[in-house]
Amino acid sequence: MILQCSHIDKSFVGETVLSDISFHINEQEKAAIVGVNGSGKSTLIKIIMGQLSADSGDIILSKDTTVGYLAQNQEYASDRTILEEMQDAKPEVGILERKIASLSAQMNEADGKELEALIKQFDHAQHRFDQINGYAYQSELVGVLKGLGFENEDFDKKIASLSGGEKTRVALAKMLLTAPDLIILDEPTNHLDLNAIHWLEGYLAQYNGAVLIVAHDRYFLDKIVSKVIEIRQTKSRVYLGNYTEYTKKRQEILDSLQKQYLNQQAEIKHQEEVIAKLKQFNREKSIKRAESREKMLDKIERIDKPIEENTKMHLLFTPKIQSGNDVLTVKGLSKRFADHVLFENIDFEIKRGEHVAIIGDNGSGKTTILKMINDLLTPDSGTITLGTNVEIGYYDQEHHVLHMEKTLFEEIQDEYPNMTNTEIRNLLAAFLFTEDDVFKQIKSLSGGERGRVSLAKLMLSDANFLILDEPTNHLDIDSKAILENAINHFEGTVLYVSHDRYFINTTAHRILDLTSQTMLNYIGNYDYYLDKKDAMEQAHLQTETKVSDVTASATATASDTKLSWQQQKEEQARQRKLEKELQAVETEIEELESDNEQIDTELSDPANGNDVAKLQELSKKRAENDARLEELMQRWESLSE
Known part of the structure; x- marks a missing residue:
């Protein structure tokens, strides 16, 4: 321990x-x-x-x-570069390096007993250097920095010049290198x-x-x-x-406690009714029996009613009108800042009812794309076309849609003046803002609280196209689950940027990976993306290298990245058909195996030992089942692949 x-x-x-x-x-x-x-x-x-x-x-x-500790909000003041800071994570490595170099130089000038003493010191220092993995420390240091998203050109940056998020990553890297x-x-x-x-x-x-x-x-x-x-x-x-097992066990415990509580309440109610009835008889024996039951009832250790905290917001997105089938068309989109190219010639379409996630490295331009769609930034080239009757609801991770000087009540009232005071209070209560909370200024709220206000405004917008930038940031796990449920039941269209893989896996029908200044298309959730990522990137790389035959070769190798809407639908329908057949095969396998168990029971029953005709019939049926099972198993393997 x-x-x-x-x-x-x-x-x-x-x-x-x-x-x-x-x-x-x-x-x-x-x-x-x-x-x-x-x-x-x-x-x-x-x-x-x-x-x-x-x-x-x-x-x-x-x-x-x-003990190594990384706080949520990391204060990091240092005049050194990232590399200098990392080299200080294990100061003993640097001390020993200098000592070994010094001893080596001294040995070149020494002889006799002095040399023997220096060799002994050198061997001791080298052994200790090996013990603390000093020879591999530089590569370990670079590996940790690169693993956390830094590149070689970042290593000489001053820590004082870094953003808050970058400083947190430096602190995390240094802490990991200390190996507590x-x-x-x-x-x-x-x-x-x-x-x-x-x-x-x-x-x-x-x-x-x-x-x-x-x-x-x-x-x-x-x-x-x-x-x-x-x-x-x-x-x-x-x-x-792990977390999934925890949620299952926790629900089982809650269900058990609820069942125990309800059973006890039913028993208490029954006893109270019996006691009341006995007292109504108004006879000496019945009254004594009633009193006896009352004493027993008083001795029962009452189970408290299982209560969940009032921490669950109520969220439901309902579009006012339905959009056309073509919701968003992006063609030839490019953007650079100074000499830094974010992306070039990006094309993609979004159709009504799709839930699409944009993923990619920090700084790849994901949020920039959302801002362009919302006319908050201008592309260098390309077009962004919204379809018929498309009404956007935008969730901005920086909450620029909120007015910092207003109170929560004013934020809703000014945006929706037709709402009554009671309606505004009820809405805010649904997002866990009650009593005097509604008069807090937006600027005084935490990140999670601002997120809930933004979600409340988004729910009121009646939009049919939700555009969300990191919607799960600062939300606790329960609130994330509620947002997932609201999105999955939303009848409109959703485009969002997120690094929450569980959220993406639960809500996305399609993933657009913004990588290497272009966009790759995956028709599935996050698990599908992980499964296809290497093959897709290899196909894209092959496409890029075959410049001489772009129209033929590139179309063949990158077909999965540029599937037409109709092809996507056909592929999804094919997948559903295969899944349905797989389920039917599994059901028939279970039925046949159950039938075989029953046949085996009858074959081993002594009562059937002399009934030759029945035994032959059972054996024939068993052989038929086995033959069919072999066919089904082969089909199951094929469908599973």
């Missing part, structure tokens, strides 16, 4: 945030702390790190344990693109120490953790397994 949290309590101004929190982390264990926004996750991390004191309880670290016994991360994926998140997943999954993570990235948690510590209603509960 490397970390023990025992009976931790914490309150602020009389409000209990954490009560009786207990759990432990073993060596090399990967665990997550989950809970809705405001449940006390970051508070608990700060208590573990000694930045806050608990009101009661103990934090116990095993002896000589080193316990890594504690608070929302580590917030400033990482998909490639960097994927790299960090692999790094942490193989990490030789223990890891404790606070994150809302469900895909990330599924890949890494084997234990989930849930904080809900100030209490903690520990679940073994």
